[in-house]
Each structure stands twice: as C-alpha cells, then as structure tokens.
Amino acid sequence: MAPNRTSPDLSFLLDRTSHVLRTRMAAALGEIGLTARMHCVLVHALEEERTQIQLAELGDMDKTTMVVTVDALQKAGLAERRPSSTDRRARIIAVTEKGAEVARQSQEIVDRVHADALASLPDDEREVLLRALDRLVTGHLAEPVEAARPARRARQ
C-alpha cells in the first residue's frame, strides 16, 4: 500500500516494484511447482553441504519456516534430510538429482523474470538502478528497525 501517492515517493516506488515483481516471480516459479523460498533453499543447498539453520540464515527465514520449506522440497522429491556426520542434532539438506535439475530450471526462470523487468530500462539507467539499490542495501538501508512486538502468552 502506498503511504502517499500524490508525489511519487520512494516508499511507493519500492513497495510497488517489489510487490509486483514478487507476484511475477511467484507465478513464474509456480509453473514448475516451486516457491521463491524453495528455489532459494535449493540453490544454496547445492553450493555446499549446509544444515537447515545455515540455510535459514542465508534465506533470512525463521527455522520453523525452514522446516515447512524443507518438508515441501522433500515431498516433491527435490531434497532429502541427511544426518550430519559431525553433529548428530543437525540435518544436511541434500539436493536430489531431480532437485538439481529443477534448480537449474528455476534459476533460469528467476534470471528471465529479472531480465524481463529490467529490459524496459535504457542500459545506463539499468546499471545505475542496480548500483544505487545496492548502495542503499549495504549502506543506509542495511538494517531494519525492529518493531516492538507484544509478548506472546505461553501455550496451553
């Protein structure tokens, strides 16, 4: 939602572009049965042996969200939980052969959706856009302000 649409302001521009891009990404990945999270986990799990906690951190997810994401990957036959050889509490997420193939496809989809969005911009604008956003992400907009959450009551 736009805080104020009278002047095209930064909040509106960022909210709107990220939201629309997200819906496009979800629709495109949905065609091969993936969510953005599943794609994210697949790609990072392929890079090297990683535990659920490590993958959760990389994808900026809660560990409980990670559980359902891995459940979905496992159910789809794209990844498996394997006991870590060094820590019996931890599970290594191993990508299956099918999972590796799907990850290749999903990365293509992600790249295409991004390329499609950026294609409408002149070359020089595209470059500056990415550089400026990166500057914001690593600089002034690096850290979210955490909201004061009301304490949750204990479960029954």
Add this chain to the structure above:
Amino acid sequence: MAPNRTSPDLSFLLDRTSHVLRTRMAAALGEIGLTARMHCVLVHALEEERTQIQLAELGDMDKTTMVVTVDALQKAGLAERRPSSTDRRARIIAVTEKGAEVARQSQEIVDRVHADALASLPDDEREVLLRALDRLVTGHLAEPVEAARPARRARQ
C-alpha cells in the same frame, strides 16, 4: 526474504530496500502515533472531500481495511465521519484541526525518512534511481499478477 543472495539480484534488492524503508517509516510515524495508512488517509482526505471508498482506492486498500483505519483516526481525534450531502450511504472523512496539524507533521516525517535514505546516494544516482523505478512502476511492473486464491467457504 531473498530468493537468492549469491548474485545481488533485483528481487533481493527491491524486497530488502522496501522492507527496511518500511520499518523505518513505521518507527518514525509511530512516534506520533500514526501508521503509514493513517498518514495516507489523512493526506488524501485533506486534499478534498472524499468518501471512504475513494480514500480506499487511493491508498490501494480494501474497504474493510479502510473501516479500521478510519476507526483509528477517529479514536485519535484526527478525523470524523460526516454524512455525504449527495449520497446518504456514503461518509465523507473530515480531518479535524488536530488531524491537519498531525498530517503536517507526518508529511515532514515521511519526507525526512525518504531524504535520509536518499542522502547516501550521489545526486546523479539518486535522480536516475527515482526515474528508473518510476519507469518500472508505470511500465513493465505496472500490474501485479493476481494469485489464484482458493474459494473461501461461506461463514457460519
């Protein structure tokens, strides 16, 4: 959440910047007891006589979300519901004197948060960033892809 952080991709950049800016905006507006939505409604209601539906459309909110937003503004003494003189179904949202003063403050806050974020960028980059985002919003990323929602069952 970032779909993939290995290469700095557009999804991650937009999601992250919009999310962090949103938390900063929420924190800043929260100091004077406003949400972004309340600010949005106040500003648009000040411009001219508008009904809840009109304000909802401007802020890209559902009419039911508008009800609670106006409730909050009314409870805070910042706006009132007045019967429309031309349509007895409709309510004009009238901003109180206090509401107008708060809207002035909140607009200052919004402008400051935006200025702070953009201040870290070189002048030319800042301009191109805003132009490029605007191009995306009005062009390739104008329309969200609507997700297929499962039909909701009737209420009891």
Add this chain to the structure above:
DNA sequence: TATTGTTATACTCTATAACTATA
C-alpha cells in the same frame, strides 16, 4: 547450559461473505 530441529499454536494481516441502508 546451549543449540538443532520439531510440533503446536498464538497472533497479525488481509480480504471474503453477509448484512443494512440507500441509490
């Protein structure tokens, strides 16, 4: 005592459905 992964579930957010009054 702290941490990994898990289950259960509290909470928030949003929007659909249903309703009343009016057009």
Add this chain to the structure above:
DNA sequence: TATAGTTATAGAGTATAACAATA
C-alpha cells in the same frame, strides 16, 4: 439490481513457546 459502509470471521503467513535429542 447495485453500491457504501459495517461486522464477523476464514485463511494465509509467520514467529513464539515448549520440547527432545544432542553438544
């Protein structure tokens, strides 16, 4: 019949709390 506003609540998404196994 259609629309403005309202109420109630379903459903999705997310994260906290508690727990078992292990460090």
